[in-house]
Amino acid sequence: MRVLQLIDSLDAGGAERIAVSYANALADKIVFSALIATRKEGQLYDQLSENVTYLFLNKKKAVDFGAVLRLRKFIIKNQVAIIHAHGSSFFTAVLTKLILPKIKIIWHDHYGARSTQSRKKNQVLIFCSFFFSSIFVVNLQLKEWSKNNMFCKKVIFVPNFASMRDESKKITNLKGVENKRIVFLANLKNPKNHIAILKAFYDLKIKDLGWTLHLIGKDYEDDYSQVLKDFIKSNFLENHIHLYGSRSDIQYILSQATVGVLASTNEGFPVTLLEYALASLPVISTNVGYCSEIINDGVNGLLFDPLNESQVKKSLKKIIGDEPFRKMIAENFKQTVIKNYSKEIVVEKLMAEYKK
Template identity: 65%
Template sequence: MRVVQIIDSLNAGGAERMAVNYANALSNKIKFSGLIATRAEGSLKKQINGKVSYLFLEKKKSVDFQAIFRLRKYIIQNKIEIIHAHSSSFFIAVLVKLTLPGIRIIWHDHYGTRAKESKKENRVLIFLSLFFSSIFVVNHQLENWSKKNMKCPKVTFIPNFTTSQNSDEKITTLKGTSGKRIVFLANLKKPKNHIVVLKAFQELKLNEAGWSLHLIGKDYFDSYSDLLKEFIKLHSLENYIHLYGEKNDIRHILSQASIGVLASTDEGFPVTLIEYALENLAVISTNVGYCSVIIQNDNNGLLFDPSSISEVKKQLLKLVEDESLRKKAGDNFKQSVLENYSEEIVIEKLILAYK
């Protein structure tokens, strides 16, 4: 089996991390595993396994003939059988298939918000789905949406996974007191909903109890991040709420925290939750997307409605006040993730779905 993953960039987002994870994991399981970034490279490039064949297309515009022919040449030279196209990279995959009809395209939808969107908002995607051999989705809402709207009848749910093989760098030292750090791993953008967690932290006066909040993720220096910074300044929380930007040493960062938070108003299947689990963090999470399947409330984490500040406060306070609950939730979460979302289990399912 000869497969290439295609993704628009290698910036640290969920779909991008999964494309790298798949390419790395498959390099030990199949004859050929490749990875192509179409528009931009990024911090995840460092995490590509040496066994993975890598190409950067340097795509400059929607229809870039040079990039299409570079991709075509790569597919022919490496005898690629399957293009595994993540998110919006389906477009260039279809353009190259028009010149190589024998190639199979599998499209992977990571975009949780799509489940709320109309056919009209996705008309190009729906039309081009005629060229897909199969569709992979990261939660059951997206599975239902694809079955209802897409022109490709084969739709398969494939859970995300993370791997302990990722970078072991130890660069970032978190501020604050050990045992009282809350980490929020998400790029600073909609629909990640950082503000609800900042408000909960401030209203509960967690800083007065010695707690600190740490935001890890790309800062786009736009109105979204301006709002967060203004809130921090307004409430004089600069010594308690810290922004670190995009980081590569995620395992090391998480190992310094006690609680992990996710507050998105829309999600597919957040890799962040899996990463929290592997570092034994007690987790409070939004109940959207696949989150309420990964987390069973009160057993291996706590769920909340992301539109309800009172629910966020209630669940956060439970974990902050009860160290034994944090320990139990963290241990149970790690165990359930290892049993259900390990690399071995997911890659086995993926290879079967390729066939």
């Protein structure tokens, strides 16, 4: 089996991390595993296994024939049979199939918000789906959407898997007091909804109890992040809420944390939750996307409606105020993830689907 993971960038986003994880995991299982970034490289390049063949296409525009020809040459040279295209990279994959008809395209949808979007907003994707052999989705809402809207009707739910990363890196030292750190691992952009957690942190006066909040994720220096910075400054929270930007030593960061949070208004299947679990962190999470399938409220985590401020505050208050409860749900969550979302289980499913 010879498979290529195709992704538009190697920035530290959810789809990008899954593409890298798949390429790495398959390198030990199949004859040839490759990853190609089409438009942009990024920090995830450092996490690629030395057994994964890598190429950067340096695509400059939507229809870049030079990039397509470089991809075609790579496929022919390495006898690639399957392009596993993640997210928006489907367009490059389809352009390649037009000049290399025998290549098989599997498209992987990681974008949770698509399940609420119209056909009109996805016209190009829907047209291109005519060329897909199958579609992988990360939650059941996306599965329903694809079955109802796409030309390709072979739609398979494939869960993301847990895989801790950057095992040797110890770079980022979190500020604040040990055993009182809340970590929020998400790039600073919609629909991650950081402001909901910032408001709850402030309203509950958590800083007075010695707790700190740590935002780990890319800062796009836009209106979204400015709102967060203005809130922190206007409420004199500079010594209690800390922004670190994009970081590569996530495992080390999580080892210093006490609680993990996620507050998105839309989600697919957040890898962040799996990483929190493997780091033995108790979690409070939004109930959107696949989150409520992973988390059993009150048993292995706490769920809230991300648009309901009182629910957000109730969950945050409960988890910081009850240490035995934190320990119980953290262990339960870790066992849930190891049992159901391990690399071995998901990769076996992936390979079985490739063979069909």
